[in-house]
Each structure stands twice: as structure tokens, then as C-alpha cells.
Amino acid sequence: MSDPGHLGLQPDDPALVEHARTWRSAYVHIPFCRRRCPYCDFAIVDESQREVSQTERYVDAVVAEIGLVEQSMVLDAVNFGGGTPTRVSVAGLARIVESLSDRFGLADEAEISLEGNPEDLDEDVLASLVGAGFNRLSLGVQSLDDDVLERLGRVHTASDAEAVVVAAREAGFRSVSVDLIFGHPSESDESWRRTVERTLAMEPDHVSTYALTVEAGTALAREIATGAPEPDDDVQASRYELFCDAASDAGIVRYEVSNHAAHGHHCRYNLGTWANADYLGFGMAAHDHVDGERSRNVQRLDHYLDLVAQGVRPRAATESLSSHDEERDGLMLGLRLAAGVPLEGLAAVFAASPIGVALLDAGVLSVDGGQLRADPMRSDLAIREALSVSDPDC
Amino acid sequence: MDQSRIRNFSIIAHIDHGKSTLADRLLERTGAISERDMRAQLLDEMDLERERGITIKANAVRIDYAAQSGAVFELNLIDTPGHVDFSYEVSRSLEACEGALLLVDASQGVEAQTLANAYLAIESGLEIIPVVNKIDLPAAEPERVASELANILGGSPDEVIAVSAKSGIGIDELLEAIVDRLPPPDGDPDAPLRGLVFDSYYDTYRGVVSLVRVVDGRLAEGDAIRFMATSEDLEADEIGVRRPMIEPTGSLRAGEAGYLITGVKDIDLIRVGDTVTHVDRPASEPLAGYEEPKPMVFSGLFPTDGDDFERLREALDKLRLNDSSLVFEAETSRALGFGFRCGFLGLLHMEIVRERLEREYDLDLVATAPSVEYVARRTDGTEMIVHSPQDLPDAAELASIEEPYVKVMIITPSEYIGTVMELVQAKRGEMGDMTYLSPERVELHYTVPLSEIVFDFFDQLKSRTRGYASLDYEPLDYRASDLVRVDILLNSQPVDAFSTIVHKEKAYTYGRAMVKRLRELIPRQMFDVPVQAAVGSRIISRETIKARRKDVTAKCYGGDITRKRKLLERQKEGKKRMKMVGSVEVPQEAFVAALTIGDE
Ligand SMILES: Nc1nc2c(ncn2[C@@H]2O[C@H](COP(=O)(O)OP(=O)(O)O)[C@@H](O)[C@H]2O)c(=O)[nH]1
Ligand code: SF4
Ligand SMILES: [Mg+2]
Numbered sequence: 001m002s003d004p005g006h007l008g009l010q011p012d013d014p015a016l017v018e019h020a021r022t023w024r025s026a027y028v029h030i031p032f033c034r035r036r037c038p039y040c041d042f043a044i045v046d047e048s049q050r051e052v053s054q055t056e057r058y059v060d061a062v063v064a065e066i067g068l069v070e071q072s073m074v075l076d077a078v079n080f081g082g083g084t085p086t087r088v089s090v091a092g093l094a095r096i097v098e099s100l101s102d103r104f105g106l107a108d109e110a111e112i113s114l115e116g117n118p119e120d121l122d123e124d125v126l127a128s129l130v131g132a133g134f135n136r137l138s139l140g141v142q143s144l145d146d147d148v149l150e151r152l153g154r155v156h157t158a159s160d161a162e163a164v165v166v167a168a169r170e171a172g173f174r175s176v177s178v179d180l181i182f183g184h185p186s187e188s189d190e191s192w193r194r195t196v197e198r199t200l201a202m203e204p205d206h207v208s209t210y211a212l213t214v215e216a217g218t219a220l221a222r223e224i225a226t227g228a229p230e231p232d233d234d235v236q237a238s239r240y241e242l243f244c245d246a247a248s249d250a251g252i253v254r255y256e257v258s259n260h261a262a263h264g265h266h267c268r269y270n271l272g273t274w275a276n277a278d279y280l281g282f283g284m285a286a287h288d289h290v291d292g293e294r295s296r297n298v299q300r301l302d303h304y305l306d307l308v309a310q311g312v313r314p315r316a317a318t319e320s321l322s323s324h325d326e327e328r329d330g331l332m333l334g335l336r337l338a339a340g341v342p343l344e345g346l347a348a349v350f351a352a353s354p355i356g357v358a359l360l361d362a363g364v365l366s367v368d369g370g371q372l373r374a375d376p377m378r379s380d381l382a383i384r385e386a387l388s389v390s391d392p393d394c
Numbered sequence: 395m396d397q398s399r400i401r402n403f404s405i406i407a408h409i410d411h412g413k414s415t416l417a418d419r420l421l422e423r424t425g426a427i428s429e430r431d432m433r434a435q436l437l438d439e440m441d442l443e444r445e446r447g448i449t450i451k452a453n454a455v456r457i458d459y460a461a462q463s464g465a466v467f468e469l470n471l472i473d474t475p476g477h478v479d480f481s482y483e484v485s486r487s488l489e490a491c492e493g494a495l496l497l498v499d500a501s502q503g504v505e506a507q508t509l510a511n512a513y514l515a516i517e518s519g520l521e522i523i524p525v526v527n528k529i530d531l532p533a534a535e536p537e538r539v540a541s542e543l544a545n546i547l548g549g550s551p552d553e554v555i556a557v558s559a560k561s562g563i564g565i566d567e568l569l570e571a572i573v574d575r576l577p578p579p580d581g582d583p584d585a586p587l588r589g590l591v592f593d594s595y596y597d598t599y600r601g602v603v604s605l606v607r608v609v610d611g612r613l614a615e616g617d618a619i620r621f622m623a624t625s626e627d628l629e630a631d632e633i634g635v636r637r638p639m640i641e642p643t644g645s646l647r648a649g650e651a652g653y654l655i656t657g658v659k660d661i662d663l664i665r666v667g668d669t670v671t672h673v674d675r676p677a678s679e680p681l682a683g684y685e686e687p688k689p690m691v692f693s694g695l696f697p698t699d700g701d702d703f704e705r706l707r708e709a710l711d712k713l714r715l716n717d718s719s720l721v722f723e724a725e726t727s728r729a730l731g732f733g734f735r736c737g738f739l740g741l742l743h744m745e746i747v748r749e750r751l752e753r754e755y756d757l758d759l760v761a762t763a764p765s766v767e768y769v770a771r772r773t774d775g776t777e778m779i780v781h782s783p784q785d786l787p788d789a790a791e792l793a794s795i796e797e798p799y800v801k802v803m804i805i806t807p808s809e810y811i812g813t814v815m816e817l818v819q820a821k822r823g824e825m826g827d828m829t830y831l832s833p834e835r836v837e838l839h840y841t842v843p844l845s846e847i848v849f850d851f852f853d854q855l856k857s858r859t860r861g862y863a864s865l866d867y868e869p870l871d872y873r874a875s876d877l878v879r880v881d882i883l884l885n886s887q888p889v890d891a892f893s894t895i896v897h898k899e900k901a902y903t904y905g906r907a908m909v910k911r912l913r914e915l916i917p918r919q920m921f922d923v924p925v926q927a928a929v930g931s932r933i934i935s936r937e938t939i940k941a942r943r944k945d946v947t948a949k950c951y952g953g954d955i956t957r958k959r960k961l962l963e964r965q966k967e968g969k970k971r972m973k974m975v976g977s978v979e980v981p982q983e984a985f986v987a988a989l990t991i992g993d994e
Binding site: 211213233234236237238240257287289294296317319329332333358359361362363364376377378379380381383384385387388 | 947955962
């Protein structure tokens, strides 16, 4: 099977990352959710709080925003994230894919991916998604323990999720990713071990693992403030290790802190982002990185719709990056990759600095085969120090 | 003004009993300040004084008062600090007065500083008017408090004046009592000049401004004057009073108090307690001065950023211009680098100095746990003063150590006597006598090592008596004690800034508590960090700060790299407030951990 996206390389191969830097992607933010999950602080519209869904108007606006972009590039990957992209009709998603294709053009066998929740997906929907050109599904499984799922505020069950994975394969998705959240205080070691086992038993193409974090302002944060137990860092570190070991035994390798893939199944959009490649962003609160600029769209749906209606790109902020800034960001992002970053330029300066040496001593950093890598569970520590070393004011 | 129409007085009180409020009310009632210009606590000038509601520096204001008899009086109100750390300032101010208002909160009763201040006033031979304040409060018990006051002063409860400084009740009666009951000054206006310098402060524009009480003679602008202790000859550039705004008067006569400016910039030339006289007709004897207060508590102050050392020195120099009780000398710590060992009058003084340095001079400081002044005798017979635990000679060279003891007075409701005794015993104190002020309140006297008081004695006293007990203390003597130094090792390296001198019997408990506390305070690092307590080469306690295993959040939502980067940069900025000790990041609170370990 020809796959220009992996070139026969393992997902954690530095040569693949090198290549990923040339990929061009588009990210489309779909800000709708059935209701807000207790731990989530993403920019979303909680449909349970609204009378009329605005999804079709939103699709129109995204299509219009695509028309406002000046740059041209052929897209290697398109990713729909959210929110819950599956809250928008397949026809709506298809219109967005089409307009991206018309406006920019899609590379041969481009990755067209979406995030979705099990409760929104049945055989019919899956089939029409494939019909609309989608070839990758990132499924919000979260856990395969029904008690934990309930505590996470999810409406699906473990067996629902397993059924959707099977159905997605049958419908013809080339890659199916199982997305998991670990370390909720209600999850036991045993529960997590079973979730990992059952996940790997499905032989997924890709797994994303997110340690539950407590974000300010969420229902979870409020619960904790009133005495509920907090997620524990050490427990989360152990659960993460357990997963990584089991996954690699099953041929699924970690290529980024939270992302693991079987050979040929890394997410191209994802890897491109971490390789500091350019990507376009569309939709409310979307971000992009194009031609030396990082921009962010407005965070409110009404503002987004208004601005696009006026024919204006709905930017909230833009940061232009010097070549030094780009190199710094490349280092910052690369330290999250299993491939690491080539030990040259800023990375070499960092590794040779006193703090770099201390981090190497402590095993937070390592050097191997000319690549500088960070321990994935402590990559923020490595990045904080890398940023301060690369700050030109210091 | 005719001397018989002058009254010089202070208000003395336990902290928060309403001294500043009463001063405000007196100024307002006599028209010294209009209601419109009134801001609360007018005489507290420093930001810190207002914020914390404490008076730190003495102050003198002149008020004109038309008495009911029709005669006009000149009242000089000398405001004094209300905290035990500054009690020497109280005694200084009292020297400039003939009378004092002893103010007591009617809802609290007599407290330790009420008594301590009352004794000071009696010793200085002052006439005292007892006043109960806050009689507007529902919980006020003016009769009970009046009888406590009468007990102490040996008068009748009828002599006690009841006021509300807040609402103004009784203020007229109090003003009348001031002119009727307090004596006028009795100096000789024709004798050679003798003026007492009872405070000095530094003004950026005018140099040293001294507060002077003229006892004999007359001090006028242009006079050639001499400070008798320093033999410094200067010229009186400007003389005046505060009303409370500065008002030049050209001269001060026997009995009057006001300010004197000489243009001098060096505060050491004009010592508080010195006597000013004329160069051409000098007095033969100076007035009885007072001793400079001795610092009792010592602590190291180190800039978090080593580059700020010079700025810290300059800031300390400037602070000293207004605060001659602050002493400091350069100190080097292996852990903290270059800084200063500073001597303070007490813990509040220490806190205030540190806060002023950080706020007014924008410095970020690490302070080490306070220590007292020890006298160490070596086996070879030589003696040394130890301000810093790290200077203590090795056990092998050490013959004995002496530590300062203080006389402690505690006033407490009698139901807490047992609790207070327990606390004092735990702090190596010895019981002295006990006096009932009333059936419900008792005055207790103890002898306690100062080092025990300096730590958390006050907080513990307050918490064990639900805030009802009050405390005052004064230096007593030095006594030999069985003391050892407990060292703390981080990552197997001794950290000099953590060393503390404690009683031998407490070394183990202290070491264990300290090590535990440090384990809580020092964040997990990238490697395991052993924390140990040692006496000499013997490890007495050990804990391990386990390496941090997880320092990452997965979320980089929708590719928001900018936000993630800024977040990480902010986190890093936050860490800059930590001090690197070897390769361990130590937060500032850890250096004063000894203060917060309690008795467990
Ligand atoms: N109710 C009442 N409160 C008062 C009275 N006098 C002072 N206070 C309050 O008691 C507190 C302490 O007063 P302050 O003058 O700062 O006391 P100082 O520490 O002795 O200077 C302040 O909150 C005042 O407002 C009074 O007569 N009645
Ligand atoms: S479905 Fe995802 S985006 Fe929506 S509320 Fe839940 S966690 Fe947030
Ligand atoms: Mg006050």
C-alpha cells in the first residue's frame, strides 16, 4: 500500500520528523458538544445550554473563512477537532472538506481525520463519513471502565466504544485511534490495567493518552476545592509507564508525549504540528502557524460569526516569529517528540548549558544518535529550562 | 507661652487600645485639624504604619487649647509606638513629658503593655491620667477596667476618665483633666540651654530632623549649638513645631517641644538622647540621656539575585538614617552568597525592616531564621560573641555558651494560668510571682531564654489563650545553658543558613520537626534530595524529598503553542523566586521554616 505519509519509517524516527516539517495541514475547530464534560475547559458551545443548534450557520462561516485566506498550499492533512466534530452533520463536514480541497488542493492520499464520540457514531454515519473522504477517526473512548466513564461525565459505555472501533474499521477508515484519559481519582490501578489490555486487544492503529489535568473553573476543580480527591502525579506517571510498556510490546510506539502509533499510523497533522510545520486553522478559537506567524481566532461564537460575515479574518491575536523564535519553538515542540531534536544550534547550546548538563545528569534529558530527547513525563521541566536558556534577553 | 500654660504629655497604651484614634480626636476637637482634612490615624505617617495600624516612630504635635476657664493652653502631644519591640522609644518619649494618658480598652482591660508602659511612666516620675476607651462598645466594662486601673496606680476608680475616641464621648472632660491634673514643665528659662533630643529622622530634602524638648533656656534659629555627647558644633537652621503640618516658629522656650533642623545629613552626628546646648554659654551638666537600645534578634538578609547585593547595602544605609536601632554587617553564606547579618529590636522590627526593604527599595530577599546573641567561651579561655549560628566554634573548642534571658510579663484571664505555665515550661522558663489584677485576670512573671521567645512564643501564647493573653518582656541577663548547634544537610551538603542553636534536650525533636517541615516546603526536584539534621557529625534525623516523576501537561490544545510557551515561561519566572542551594531549588519560606515548626 503506498503511503506518502510514512515513507516506510517508524513513527519515532527522526527522519520522519524531518519530513513532517514539510507537511502542510489544516485544522478545523468544531466548538459544539452535547454538554460540557466536568474536566474540560476547551473553547466549546455547550448544546445543553442552547435552544437552537447553530451548526449549519457555523459550517457556512468556516467555508467563508476558508475563502478569506491568501496563502496557497497543497494540504497533506486535514484534521477536525473540537469540541465534538460529530455534532455537525456529515454533509456539513463534507462541505468544509470540499471547500478546503477547492481552495488549496489535497495531496494524494491526504490524511482527512476527525475526532468523534462513540454516542454520535453508528454504521450509517461512519459509512457516510468515509464517503465524504474521511480516512482517519480519533475516537473519544477515554476509558473502558464504565464507572470511570460515568465519573468523567461521558454518556457512552465501554462496549459502545469497542463496537464503534470495529464498525469504523469495517466502514473503511484507514486509521482508527483510541483516545484515553487516565488518572482520574476514581480510576484504580486495576481499572487502568484492564482499560490498557482491552484497548490493545482491539489492535488499534493509534492511541492517544492524556493524563487528566485539573483546569481552573471546571466542575472538577470545584469538586476538588470542596474536598474531593485530586489526581496524583506519581500515580499518573506509573499509569503512563504501564501503558507505554504494554503498547510497545504490542508494536505501538510512542512518537509524542501523548501519542502512540503502529507502524505507518502516526497522525500526520499531529506530527506536523510537533515538528513545527505550517498549518492553517479555521473556526472559532482555532490557531495556526503560517509563514512565520502564529495566530489565534476569537474565542466567542457570536464574534466569530460576525467577523466572518463582515469578510474579516476573525483574528484575536497574531505573533510574528523571528528565525530565532522559530528555532526556539522547534526546540520546545521537538522535546515532546520521541524522536527528539537534532543536537545542533539552540539544542546544542541548551544541552551544554549548566542547567542542560544537570538535566542530562538527572535523566530528564538524554542524547542518543545525535538527537536530544526529553523524558516524556518531565518534558515541561525540560522545555521551561530550554525556553529560559534560549531567551535572548538573558 | 508662659510655662504654666504648657502641658507636655504622651498617650501610652497596649497596641490597638485606641491611641492613634484618640490623638486624632484631640487634634480634631481642638481645631488643630478640620474634620474635612481628617484622615484616620493622622500621626501614623509611614505607609506601613497605616496599613498595619501600628505606630513605629515617635511624633510630636502642638495643639492650642482654649480651656473652659477661658485660658489658652499649649499642649504638646508626643505620640509613642505601641509595640513591645519599640518600648525603648516609649521611654524616650516619656522623658520629654510631664504627664501621660494611660489608655485602656474598656472591652479588654489592662494588658501587658499597659502595665509595662505604666511602670515606665511611674519610673520617669510622670503624672498619670487613667483613661478607659471604647466605652461605646457593647462589650465595654468601664467600671471593671477602671477598678483594675485604680489598683495598679493606687488611686480611686473615680479618677478614671471614660471616653470613646471613636465617637468623641468624654473628650472635653479629658482635655480639661489634661490642663487641670498634669503639671506644667518646671525648667529654668534663664539658665543655659539644655534640650533633650528625643527622636531623629531623616528627610530627603532637609537632612536630619530632630525632635527636641527644651528643658532650660531658649533655643533659637541661628544659634550656634553643641551636642554634648558627640561634642559636635552646628548651627540651628530652622526651628518649629508640627500642628500637625510643619510650622517654623523661630524658637523654642523652656518647657516646649518641637523640631530642629541643622542641615546635617549624617544621622550619627545627632544621637537620640543627647543634650543640645549653646556653644557660647554651655550647660555644665547634660540631661540624663538614655542608652541606645541594643538589638536582641539577628537574622541574615540575602538578595535572591546576587547582583542586588550593592543595592541592598544602599537600602540598609538609607533605612538606618531613620532607624538608628538597625545594625548590620556584611555576611557570607555558602548557601546564600553575599548578604548582611542584621540586628533588630525584636521580631516585629525585623519584619518591618524586611518589608520596607522589599517594598520601598524593590528588593527580593531571603531572610534566615532569627537568632539571639550568644556568648561562647572557648577552652583556651577566650570569649566570642555569636550572632550567627554558623560562627559557633566547634564542640571540641567550646567550653560553654551563655544565652540572653528576659523577664517576661504575661497578663491573662485566670482560667488560662495552667495553659500558660505549661507553655512557659516547654520554653525552659522559670516561674516568678503572680498577682491578681482582679479575680478574673492575673499578671504572671517569668524568666525565659530570649531565644525561646523569639521563635513562636507569642503566636503560641495567643493561640493557647484564644487571643486573651498579652505579653511584654525586657532583657535580664546572660546565663550558661547546655546548647548545641543543629545543622541541616541538603543533598548531603550542610546548608549554613539553616543552622540553629537549640537546647541540647530539644535538639532531636527540633531536628526531626525541621527536617519534616523542609520536606514539605521544598518542592520535589528532578532527583531525590535527602534532608538531614545533624549535631556535629551525628545525623539525628533524615527524610527524602522524592524526585518529581511527572512534570508535564499533555494539553497543547488546538495547537495553541503561544499560550503553552507563555505558561511555561510564567512558571519559570515563578521559580526565579527560589534560591538555588547547590543544585536544589529552595523557596524563601524554607529559610524561616524553624519559625513554623511548632512544638511537635
Ligand atoms: N468602637 C470603638 N473603636 C475604637 C475606639 N477607639 C479606637 N477604636 C478602634 O480600635 C482600633 C485600634 O485603634 P488605634 O487607634 O489604631 O489603636 P493604637 O494601636 O493604640 O494606635 C481601630 O480599629 C479603631 O478604629 C473607640 O472609642 N470605640
Ligand atoms: S467532548 Fe471533549 S471538547 Fe467536548 S466537553 Fe467533553 S472533553 Fe470537552
Ligand atoms: Mg497606632
